Amino acid sequence: MSGDQAKSTTSGAEQVPHPPALPQYPPQPFPGAPYPPPPGAYTWYYPSTADPNGDPGAPPPGPFVMFPPPGIMYGYPPPPTPAQGYGAFSTPAPAVVTRAKRKQVKMACTNCATACKRCDEARPCQRCQKYGLADSCVDGVRKARKVGIKRGPYKRKSKLSAPETSPYPGFPPNGEGSWAATSDQTEGAPPGATPAIPPQYLPPEGYWPYPYYPAPPGYVPPPSEGHANGDGATHGQPPHHPAYYPIHPGYPAMPMYPPPGAYGPIPTSSGQVPPAPPTEPTAGNQTATSDDERPTVERPKKKRRAGGEDSTSKSGKKSKRAANPSSEAPAAATVTPVAPPSEDSPDDHGSPVAHNRSGSVGEPLPPVIAAA
């Protein structure tokens, strides 16, 4: 179902057939605590060193670390006693290796759009100027959004009424009320229903699923990495992916923990390993492919069909290589506009552009109004 059709796919592909030996579970930060993440599993986040409240020496609001099951994150409550400390997390946070959120232009010129290359606000845009395509550097026509699309009942995610007895204002104390799971956890469940979580993965007393930890003072979002959070489209909603990772200096956290397959099954106190939770992409736990739930996955290697016309790609991209030998950074000036193969290619001056997905920019469609 789902929503964004091709968006969240993992391209299906690439399952690692047999992962190498799983790393051993690291020691727990304190008895009964969740296991810390495997080293290097994720981008690290850590708080600003500057305390806006002016007290650099103030005790932290508590360490937070993600905890399984896959797709659900919990934070650590403060340890039972200060004496127990957080030794296991006292390693210095490594340098953050994140990148700025990608910024898109409102409308790319047809050439850039077709070539899937970065454009800019200027007209002609830099890329077109560079390749001598200034003449054809014009905005595309945005396709009208479909209307009349029916949706099911909404799952309210925020502003849950909660007693203020919680240590986190606005969030119910553990054990009371219910916490809203991400849509993929509640998919198919009636509104307000408690998400089905394997008992062994229910948060221990005092723990809360990640999304409900507000960012404490002094903690700042990491220099966001494009896909690190899905916000932007959620208008100030708590991000579904961590934007803040309230970690005491020296207590790294990660967007999600553990990565599926990072460790073997979680050992139980009895030394047994519980049955693995349904981590496979099943309809139940993965279907909610609303944009906000886009899983951040390592991009699998792509395979290409040699020469074969794609056709199965979501928008019917086709290789224009044969007909349009130089498209991307063509010696445009010397390229003679070849008659485009299709009947309608208004702006496609046989340009250096390629990668046009039919129906997209460059091929303005008539106002598509859903029949409704």
Place this chain on the structure above:
DNA sequence: ATCTTCGGACGGTCAATCAA
């Protein structure tokens, strides 16, 4: 080694819903 292609992640927008 460089160029070209293009899969799909990511971003932005806005219609559909829903609560006040």
Place this chain on the structure above:
DNA sequence: TGATTGACCGTCCGAAGATC
């Protein structure tokens, strides 16, 4: 009616294939 949700649609990163 304003706020929120969720999905449509566009942008463009970045890796693989093709070519020089």
